[in-house]
Each structure stands twice: as structure tokens, then as C-alpha cells.
Amino acid sequence: MEEKKKIATREAYGKTLAELAATDKNLVVLDADLSKSTKTADFAAVAPERFFNVGIAEQNMIGVAAGLAACGKTPFVSSFAIFAVGRAFEQIRNSVAHPQLNVKIAATHAGITVGEDGGTHQSIEDISLMRTLPNMTVVVPADAIETEQAVKALAAYQGPAYLRLGRLATPQINDENYQFKLGETVLLRPGRDIAIFACGMMVAVALEAAELLAQESISATVINVHTIKPLDIDAVVESAGLCGAAISVEEHSIYGGLGSAIAEALAENCSVPFARVGIDDKFGQSGSPDALLRAYGLTPTVIATRAKAVIARKNAK
Amino acid sequence: MSLDVVAENAKEMRRKIISMVTQAGSGHPGGSLSAADILAELYFDAMRIDPSNPKWEDRDRLILSKGHAAPALYAALALKGFFPVEELDNLRKLGSRLQGHPDMKKLPGVDMSSGSLGQGLSAANGMALAGRLDNKDYYVYVIMGDGENQEGQVWEAAMFAAHYRLDHVIAFVDHNRLQIDGLITDVMSPEPLEEKWQSFGWHVQKIDGHNLEQIAAAIAAAKQVKERPSVIIADTIKGKGVSFMENQASWHGSAPKQQQAEQALSELA
Ligand SMILES: Cc1ncc(C[n+]2csc(CCOP(=O)(O)OP(=O)(O)O)c2C)c(N)n1
Numbered sequence: 260m261e262e263k264k265k266i267a268t269r270e271a272y273g274k275t276l277a278e279l280a281a282t283d284k285n286l287v288v289l290d291a292d293l294s295k296s297t298k299t300a301d302f303a304a305v306a307p308e309r310f311f312n313v314g315i316a317e318q319n320m321i322g323v324a325a326g327l328a329a330c331g332k333t334p335f336v337s338s339f340a341i342f343a344v345g346r347a348f349e350q351i352r353n354s355v356a357h358p359q360l361n362v363k364i365a366a367t368h369a370g371i372t373v374g375e376d377g378g379t380h381q382s383i384e385d386i387s388l389m390r391t392l393p394n395m396t397v398v399v400p401a402d403a404i405e406t407e408q409a410v411k412a413l414a415a416y417q418g419p420a421y422l423r424l425g426r427l428a429t430p431q432i433n434d435e436n437y438q439f440k441l442g443e444t445v446l447l448r449p450g451r452d453i454a455i456f457a458c459g460m461m462v463a464v465a466l467e468a469a470e471l472l473a474q475e476s477i478s479a480t481v482i483n484v485h486t487i488k489p490l491d492i493d494a495v496v497e498s499a500g501l502c503g504a505a506i507s508v509e510e511h512s513i514y515g516g517l518g519s520a521i522a523e524a525l526a527e528n529c530s531v532p533f534a535r536v537g538i539d540d541k542f543g544q545s546g547s548p549d550a551l552l553r554a555y556g557l558t559p560t561v562i563a564t565r566a567k568a569v570i571a572r573k574n575a576k
Numbered sequence: 577m578s579l580d581v582v583a584e585n586a587k588e589m590r591r592k593i594i595s596m597v598t599q600a601g602s603g604h605p606g607g608s609l610s611a612a613d614i615l616a617e618l619y620f621d622a623m624r625i626d627p628s629n630p631k632w633e634d635r636d637r638l639i640l641s642k643g644h645a646a647p648a649l650y651a652a653l654a655l656k657g658f659f660p661v662e663e664l665d666n667l668r669k670l671g672s673r674l675q676g677h678p679d680m681k682k683l684p685g686v687d688m689s690s691g692s693l694g695q696g697l698s699a700a701n702g703m704a705l706a707g708r709l710d711n712k713d714y715y716v717y718v719i720m721g722d723g724e725n726q727e728g729q730v731w732e733a734a735m736f737a738a739h740y741r742l743d744h745v746i747a748f749v750d751h752n753r754l755q756i757d758g759l760i761t762d763v764m765s766p767e768p769l770e771e772k773w774q775s776f777g778w779h780v781q782k783i784d785g786h787n788l789e790q791i792a793a794a795i796a797a798a799k800q801v802k803e804r805p806s807v808i809i810a811d812t813i814k815g816k817g818v819s820f821m822e823n824q825a826s827w828h829g830s831a832p833k834q835q836q837a838e839q840a841l842s843e844l845a
């Protein structure tokens with residue numbers, strides 16, 4: 260396979276914020292002492308008067324953003340996912356989601372590919388937490404190109420949103436012609452035998468898995484579910500129904516994230532054999548991102564193996 | 577124990593911090609070096625601990641609330657004999673007991689898991705309350721960062737400790753004046769820290785956090801205080817002991833390259 264250029268979604272986030280600074284004068288950005296890591300420093304460099312560092316105080320950051328939004332500003336707030344969503348969950352619930360304020364929580368360093376910092380810093384439950392909140396839109400971009408467009412779409416969209424970003428540089432799966440549509444899945448590879456639903460950096464891994472399956476004459480559909488909420492239920496049900504088997508793939512706990520969202524949609528609309536690939540009710544730990552992806556089974560080989568087991572269930576019916 | 581021995585251990589800890597972070601290729605040297613003397617004085621002099629019995633019920637406890645300084649804690653624990661010194665080479669590797677941030681379920685000598693800032697003092701309050709309920713006389717030490725003092729939970733815990741008169745809580749603030757994004761006073765000033773802690777009902781001391789005599793004396797004085805928790809605000813230098821790291825926010829969370837490590841180790845010889 261050709262070598263694809265790797266860029267972290269957080270890099271695209273910072274660049275896009277800085278680009279938007281010139282045109283969107285309502286945009287304000289808040290960070291909690293991690294602006295070099297979340298890349299909001301890029302925005303601070305071009306619009307220092309609209310950048311506010313709150314210090315190591317994530318709960319206050321969410322509250323301040325709620326106030327800014329209540330007065331017509333569009334705040335993007337950033338920290339690591341574990342602190343933005345974890346520490347400030349109830350502030351997000353009661354000061355942002357419940358009053359439906361126009362706050363965008365753009366959290367970086369989600370998932371186990373945070374790497375060496377270890378389990379305390381690896382958020383594997385943020386999709387779940389955010390997805391459960393009424394009014395909250397949840398977006399997990401698959402690459403830098405999609406991130407850029409998602410940031411722009413969310414800046415234009417009125418209402419609370421969660422954007423999940425990564426630390427690790429990952430392959431680009433979209434090209435410059437790509438058009439992101441909030442709430443609509445993207446069919447990346449059509450197939451007949453199984454539908455693979457993936458989000459975030461796992462979309463690229465899912466495409467590799469489909470390639471492995473193709474070598475065994477198994478044809479897999481690969482669908483990028485960048486918007487976890489609201490879920491594109493019709494598209495999910497249609498592809499799963501056509502293939503008669505489905506699997507979800509995410510760098511997140513198998514509880515409450517993409518896998519759960521797909522399972523809920525399928526259970527209610529079109530029951531087909533299904534499996535979830537994700538982090539299996541365990542905390543993360545220190546290690547290099549690659550070593551962790553292997554240790555937690557987030558590899559093309561594991562996805563392909565799990566997919567074949569689901570197809571076998573379909574064929575046994 | 578004589579302070580000479582403590583000083584030797586502090587220096588050896590600094591050398592270990594440099595070599596382990598270099599070997600791991602990531603980690604937090606700046607805040608580890610600033611807290612090294614405080615940790616050395618605690619582990620090699622002040623604390624009632626037994627490395628052969630890390631779960632001893634009557635031991636003094638220590639919570640590294642600024643958990644990113646794990647390399648300093650690990651160096652102290654290894655040199656004290658809680659686990660083999662060679663294991664320091666495994667810092668941050670897959671499967672290692674030496675996680676990026678301290679994990680009490682994995683490593684002997686770690687009294688509380690940490691890594692998310694602002695949470696350590698609350699846990700210390702709980703440990704001190706338990707000690708009171710069980711008629712035990714152990715002390716609970718906590719080490720916080722000065723940036724960490726921006727977290728609201730720190731002040732909820734400060735209020736609690738004073739309210740419940742937890743005189744067996746002894747907290748340190750590693751006052752190195754830096755956080756990740758720069759000077760604490762530029763990012764989000766928590767100052768004046770002495771007055772804040774005083775107004776929350778704490779016994780406050782301000783010392784040079786690299787002077788072992790002052791650290792030892794402050795701990796002794798804190799133990800004399802009755803009915804009030806104690807905080808020791810220790811003026812320190814982030815990156816202390818390595819010339820090119822001192823007072824540089826950029827060395828908060830980056831590992832030295834091999835050549836830089838060699839220079840650092842020669843300065844710490
Ligand atoms: C709740 C939380 N928010 C953010 C972080 C990320 N972080 C790690 S260290 C650090 C700066 C700490 O500064 P300070 O407390 O002054 O520590 P020191 O200077 O002693 O290293 C930050 C923001 C964290 N670990 N926990």
C-alpha cells in the first residue's frame with residue numbers, strides 16, 4: 260500500500276481555528292494550560308484578544324464558555340479529553356447541554372494512543388459520556404481533512420457539540436475533494452459480506468482490515484461514522500441490512516460509544532449478527548501508541564478475525 | 577538520619593530522573609527535579625516507613641498529587657528499597673509497574689494513584705480521617721504543584737481539612753512559579769498563596785524548597801501544630817540541578833536527547 264502522510268487531528272484543529280479567527284469574529288477560544296498540546300496556541304498567536312487561558316481549572320472553563328455563549332459568542336474550549344469531559348462532565352451537562360448553549364468542546368488526546376502518559380490520561384469513555392446528553396452533537400473525525408471541515412461545520416452550527424481529537428499523527432483517508440456533512444455517514448468502500456462501521460483514527464485501520472479480508476475474497480463495506488450523534492440510523496441500518504452482518508470499530512470502550520450506538524440502532528431496526536471491536540472494559544496503560552494498539556487488539560488483523568467470526572454466524576443462520 | 581545522606585540521595589534521585597526520562601523518551605523532568613529535595617527529605621529522613629512492609633498500617637503516607645513528577649517518586653522509592661533500582665529503566669513501557677503516572681495497584685510504596693491534578697489533597701484528607709477513626713498517629717504528606725493550586729478541588733479540600741482540624745495532614749506546594757503554558761502569574765495567578773492558605777485556616781510556612789535543613793525544620797514544626805492542617809510553600813526551581821532546564825517551562829514535559837542527558841548527568845556528578 261502507498262505510504263500515506265500522517266497528521267494528527269489536533270494539528271488540523273489548531274490550524275483551522277487560526278484560519279477561522281480572521282472571518283469569524285464571534286469565535287473565542289479557551290484552554291486549560293495545555294494550549295501547546297491541544298494546538299489552540301495557533302489561535303492564540305493570531306487572535307490573542309479572543310484567547311483565554313483559564314489555568315488548570317477545567318470546570319471553570321466550561322462555565323465561562325457557557326456564559327460567553329449566553330452572550331452570543333462561539334466558544335471552542337479545549338483540554339485533554341479526560342479532563343475536559345471527565346473533570347467537567349456535570350458542568351457540561353447542566354451549564355451547556357441542558358440550557359442548549361452554543362459551546363464547542365474540542366478535546367484532544369482521546370483514546371489509548373495518548374501513549375506513555377498512561378491510563379489516567381487516556382480517555383476511553385468520553386464518547387459515551389457526551390452521547391448520553393440531550394442536545395449534544397458528537398463528532399469524531401477520521402483524519403486532518405475531515406477535522407478541518409468538522410471544525411468549520413461546528414463553528415457554523417448553533418448548539419452544544421463535542422469534537423473528539425487525537426494526539427497521534429495518523430494516515431489521511433480523505434482527499435481535498437472530500438465534503439463533510441454533519442450527521443451523514445460516509446461510504447468509503449462498498450462490499451457485500453459485512454459492514455464495518457468505524458470512527459476516528461480507527462477508520463484507516465478498518466480500511467486496512469477490509470484489504471486483508473479482500474485477500475480472502477471477503478468483501479467488506481467500510482463506513483466512516485464521523486457523527487456519532489445524531490446517528491445516521493437510516494444509512495447504518497441499510498448497509499448492515501444489505502450485508503447481513505456488521506462490526507463496529509473504535510478507539511474507545513465498547514460500552515457506550517460507537518459500538519453501543521450501532522448496536523442500539525440495529526437491535527431496534529434490523530437485527531443482524533454484530534460485534535464490537537474496541538477497548539474491552541479495561542483501563543489503558545503506559546506504552547507506545549503502536550504497542551498499545553496491538554495490546555488492546557485495535558489492529559487490522561484483529562478486526563478481520565472478528566469480522567470473519569461475525570460472517571460465520573450469519574452463514575450459520 | 578544525617579542530612580548528608582539525604583543530600584546524597586537527592587543527588588542520586590536527580591541522576592535517576594534524568595536517565596529514566598531519557599530512556600523512556602518522554603516524561604516530566606522539570607517538575608520532578610523541583611520536587612526532588614522535598615521527596616528526599618521525606619523518604620530518607622522524615623517519614624515512618626518500612627520498604628519491606630509497604631502496606632504497614634501505621635506507616636506515614638505520601639500522595640504525589642502532582643503525579644507527573646512520578647520519576648522523582650520512583651527514584652526515591654527504588655533507592656529506599658521498595659523495588660529494584662534496575663526497574664527504573666522500565667519507566668513508561670508497556671506492562672511496566674512504573675506507569676507514566678503513579679499507580680497504587682501496581683507499584684509498592686505508592687500510597688495513592690494520581691495524575692489528574694487537584695485530587696491528592698482530598699484523598700489525603702480521607703486518609704487522615706481514617707487514621708483518626710482508627711486511633712493511629714501516622715501523618716499524610718501531599719505534594720502539589722503551584723499551577724495545580726488553580727484547581728477548584730484543591731480549595732474544597734483545603735476548606736475540609738481545616739474544618740475537620742486534620743492536623744496530621746502536611747501539604748507541600750512545589751512553588752516553582754511555572755506551569756506548562758508559562759509563568760503561573762501569567763497564565764492564571766493563584767497568588768498570593770500564603771495568604772490564601774492562611775485564610776482557609778491552615779498553618780502556613782514558606783521555605784527554600786532546596787534547603788534540606790529548612791525542609792526538615794518545617795516538617796518538624798508542622799508536626800507541632802495541633803488542630804490545624806499545615807502547608808509548606810516551598811520556593812523551588814523547576815529543573816533544579818540541570819543548568820539548561822532550570823526555570824524553563826519547555827522542560828516541563830519533554831525528555832532530553834542522549835547528548836543533553838550526558839551533559840545533565842555531568843552537572844549532577
Ligand atoms: C486535571 C488536570 N488538568 C490538566 C493536566 C495536564 N497537566 C499536567 S502537568 C500540568 C501543569 C502543572 O503545573 P504545576 O502544578 O505547577 O506542576 P509543576 O510545575 O510542579 O510541574 C498540566 C496542566 C492534568 N494532569 N490534570
Ligand SMILES: [Mg+2]
Binds near residue numbers: 721722723751754
Ligand atoms: Mg509549577
